[in-house]
Amino acid sequence: MTEKKILELIGKLSIEEKIGEITQIPGGEFINDVEMTGERNTEYTETDLALCGSTLGICNPETIKKIQKKHIENHPHKIPMLFMADIIHGYSTIFPIPLAQGCSFDEALVEKLNQLTAEETAPSGLHITFSPMVDLVRDARWGRVAESYGEDTFLNSRLSAAAVRGYQGEKLTDEGTIGACVKHFAAYGAVEGGREYGVVDISERSLRQDYLPPYKAACDADSAMVMSAFNAVGGDPASGSKFLLNDILRDEWNWKGAVISDWSSVHLMKSHGISTDEAVLSEKAVKARLAIEMCSTCYKNGIKPLLDEGKITMEELDLLVYDVLNLKNKLGLFENPYRFADKDSLEKAVNREETRRIAKESVCQSSVLLKNDGALPLKNKGEKIAFIGPYLENDNILGTWVIGGIDRPNARTVKSVLDSEFPQNEFIYANGCKIYGKEQSREVEFFSEAEDMETNDKLREKLINEAVEAAKDCDTVVMLLGEHVRAGGELAAKAHITLPDIQLELFRRVRRANKNIVTVILNQRPLDICEIAENSKALLDIWFPGTMGAEALVDMLFGKDAPTGRLSMSFPYTVGQCPIYYNTLPTDHSLEYQTHFATGYVDCPNVPFYAFGEGLTYTDFSYGEIELSKSEINMNENLTAKVKITNIGERDGFETVQLYIRDMAASVSRPLKELKGFKKIFVEKGETAEISFEINSEMLKIYDINMNYVAEKGDFRVFIGHDSRVEKYKTFELK
Numbered sequence: 001m002t003e004k005k006i007l008e009l010i011g012k013l014s015i016e017e018k019i020g021e022i023t024q025i026p027g028g029e030f031i032n033d034v035e036m037t038g039e040r041n042t043e044y045t046e047t048d049l050a051l052c053g054s055t056l057g058i059c060n061p062e063t064i065k066k067i068q069k070k071h072i073e074n075h076p077h078k079i080p081m082l083f084m085a086d087i088i089h090g091y092s093t094i095f096p097i098p099l100a101q102g103c104s105f106d107e108a109l110v111e112k113l114n115q116l117t118a119e120e121t122a123p124s125g126l127h128i129t130f131s132p133m134v135d136l137v138r139d140a141r142w143g144r145v146a147e148s149y150g151e152d153t154f155l156n157s158r159l160s161a162a163a164v165r166g167y168q169g170e171k172l173t174d175e176g177t178i179g180a181c182v183k184h185f186a187a188y189g190a191v192e193g194g195r196e197y198g199v200v201d202i203s204e205r206s207l208r209q210d211y212l213p214p215y216k217a218a219c220d221a222d223s224a225m226v227m228s229a230f231n232a233v234g235g236d237p238a239s240g241s242k243f244l245l246n247d248i249l250r251d252e253w254n255w256k257g258a259v260i261s262d263w264s265s266v267h268l269m270k271s272h273g274i275s276t277d278e279a280v281l282s283e284k285a286v287k288a289r290l291a292i293e294m295c296s297t298c299y300k301n302g303i304k305p306l307l308d309e310g311k312i313t314m315e316e317l318d319l320l321v322y323d324v325l326n327l328k329n330k331l332g333l334f335e336n337p338y339r340f341a342d343k344d345s346l347e348k349a350v351n352r353e354e355t356r357r358i359a360k361e362s363v364c365q366s367s368v369l370l371k372n373d374g375a376l377p378l379k380n381k382g383e384k385i386a387f388i389g390p391y392l393e394n395d396n397i398l399g400t401w402v403i404g405g406i407d408r409p410n411a412r413t414v415k416s417v418l419d420s421e422f423p424q425n426e427f428i429y430a431n432g433c434k435i436y437g438k439e440q441s442r443e444v445e446f447f448s449e450a451e452d453m454e455t456n457d458k459l460r461e462k463l464i465n466e467a468v469e470a471a472k473d474c475d476t477v478v479m480l481l482g483e484h485v486r487a488g489g490e491l492a493a494k495a496h497i498t499l500p501d502i503q504l505e506l507f508r509r510v511r512r513a514n515k516n517i518v519t520v521i522l523n524q525r526p527l528d529i530c531e532i533a534e535n536s537k538a539l540l541d542i543w544f545p546g547t548m549g550a551e552a553l554v555d556m557l558f559g560k561d562a563p564t565g566r567l568s569m570s571f572p573y574t575v576g577q578c579p580i581y582y583n584t585l586p587t588d589h590s591l592e593y594q595t596h597f598a599t600g601y602v603d604c605p606n607v608p609f610y611a612f613g614e615g616l617t618y619t620d621f622s623y624g625e626i627e628l629s630k631s632e633i634n635m636n637e638n639l640t641a642k643v644k645i646t647n648i649g650e651r652d653g654f655e656t657v658q659l660y661i662r663d664m665a666a667s668v669s670r671p672l673k674e675l676k677g678f679k680k681i682f683v684e685k686g687e688t689a690e691i692s693f694e695i696n697s698e699m700l701k702i703y704d705i706n707m708n709y710v711a712e713k714g715d716f717r718v719f720i721g722h723d724s725r726v727e728k729y730k731t732f733e734l735k
């Protein structure tokens with residue numbers, strides 16, 4: 001449809017029809033068996049449903065086609081509906097959680113995983129996924145860190161753009177594509193204390209420098225939609241923020257998509273203390289150009305009175321309707337309202353061997369080997385190995401935000417993969433305990449996961465004793481421990497970030513019986529893992545790995561493949577250090593006063609237990625000297641930073657080379673180090689590779705003391721190394 005036709009169509013719509021377009025009604029109102037991802041708090045009439053412009057949560061082609069057909073038949077202008085859902089890390093084939101994908105440090109991989117997700121999703125009939133979530137996260141207590149790529153602005157921005165490219169392909173009318181909706185705009189990840197739905201109050205400099213770039217990267221990659229956040233930023237609720245949704249998104253970034261609220265977040269501005277009057281709330285959202293209100297009724301009830309009273313104009317309303325119709329047009333819905341919805345194509349799309357292969361590979365790329373005293377890979381021959389822990393026979397390893405109502409294969413358990421990979425094995429198995437013991441009953445009650453809690457003391461003792469017996473005569477014990485799947489994602493903020501006590505008890509008692517422990521953890525946030533790490537010979541973090549998790553883990557344990565992920569979020573020593581992240585600003589006491597009068601704690605180091613970028617693999621690399629092609633550049637010049645790395649280990653492997661820069665003096669304080677480049681490269685055993693990065697003044701821009709975005713002259717240190725702890729650097733001057 002041409003632009004002119006869209007405008008003509010808008011001209012023909014009644015006010016009720018316009019309100020319909022900008023109101024999203026949950027799928028549960030259309031059919032019964034749909035997962036509601038938020039609270040049901042509204043009544044909708046038959047007319048509301050008939051005029052509704054979009055819905056969410058319905059994920060299968062037959063139902064979508066049925067609803068679309070009825071809708072078009074009944075709609076006065078035959079405008080098709082939009083179907084959206086949270087397809088976060090896979091539709092049928094589930095890939096590692098986004099935080100794990102962040103650890104891959106691999107844009108091509110993230111793009112590919114999202115492309116595969118789109119290829120599985122498009123034939124379901126869905127048009128939009130509420131992904132990627134690129135909220136910068138620095139506090140492991142927040143449950144939704146699982147859904148983010150991690151703590152770094154640069155890495156998140158790169159992966160954010162890659163995700164959008166993967167979902168959307170070349171153009172949204174192409175088969176196998178879906179529209180992206182980057183979220184939650186803005187700074188949702190900056191909630192104080194990691195508290196769910198908490199307060200965000202950060203400086204405009206930090207907002208612009210740290211938090212906004214990943215959203216901007218998605219917008220620059222032409223993300224079809226942006227979702228506004230629940231939170232207020234400095235007292236201004238995001239879902240009605242003209243500053244965020246109009247001034248930044250539209251005027252500064254020139255982005256032309258459609259903004260959708262989060263679930264009821266227009267209505268929830270009431271709780272921020274803005275007003276109890278839905279008309280006032282909708283006025284704010286309309287003026288901010290929020291095109292679709294998700295699952296609340298401020299637009300439904302507020303728009304007419306606002307127009308009558310002259311508080312909003314028809315032109316302002318039409319802008320919102322335009323954004324919605326424009327989106328429908330980009331998706332090709334006016335020509336083909338069913339788009340790619342097709343049961344047979346879906347069946348083919350979700351059963352592809354190639355997708356499963358890549359899913360498995362992605363687990364290895366995302367898993368982080370945090371420690372290895374040589375215990376990994378395991379030797380299959382001649383060793384007696386015990387596998388112990390609650391994740392031995394647990395297939396609930398897909399992770400958060402795996403939406404219901406979709407036919408998908410279960411993940412396999414580690415035990416079943418071991419048994420099929422090694423049919424003659426003499427492994428010893430023991431579950432040891434359930435995921436939770438009574439100590440975590442408050443958490444268990446919150447998640448309603450009583451069956452995963454051991455309440456029987458005798459049984460608890462029996463299971464742990466069995467595990468201790470199993471461990472006694474073995475050469476190696478592999479412990480499979482982890483968080484509960486519900487302990488990550490929305491509504492999973494936690495004040496304690498250790499493993500559940502029952503698992504710690506199991507670990508301690510097994511270790512008394514056998515010190516040769518390899519620990520595997522499944523988690524959706526950085527954990528306080530010091531005790532486990534210090535008392536294990538090797539520690540492998542596989543996050544929540546998705547459909548192919550168990551197969552990939554067994555390959556990694558026995559060395560058929562290798563973990564190559566790097567931490568995209570720091571692990572604290574203890575929860576008391578949160579938030580902790582590598583690119584912190586210096587303080588007056590952080591440099592000179594290294595010993596006594598230094599920033600930090602008396603009872604704990606001032607650095608994380610595992611730092612951003614850290615991670616081992618099954619070989620080692622040595623780094624040569626950094627070479628800079630120039631020692632000074634002007635604002636229009638480039639310089640090249642080079643380093644040689646050599647694979648000095650016993651096998652071929654991947655190394656993620658990281659470039660950090662420090663601005664030594666500026667009009668405002670600058671971080672101790674900032675990631676400015678990374679390259680994941682494969683180097684054969686004994687070989688040397690030369691890695692180079694281009695550096696220019698664009699990469700050095702900052703928000704200066706007057707909030708201008710400029711590069712300031714002066715000295716810069718260039719660090720190239722294995723992770724954010726790298727110390728070697730060379731200096732150049734920007735003149």
Ligand code: BGC
Nearest residue numbers: 037038086130183262263490
């Ligand atoms: C979440 C969003 C999600 C939406 C729709 C909200 O509660 O914050 O991330 O996309 O629900 O399910």
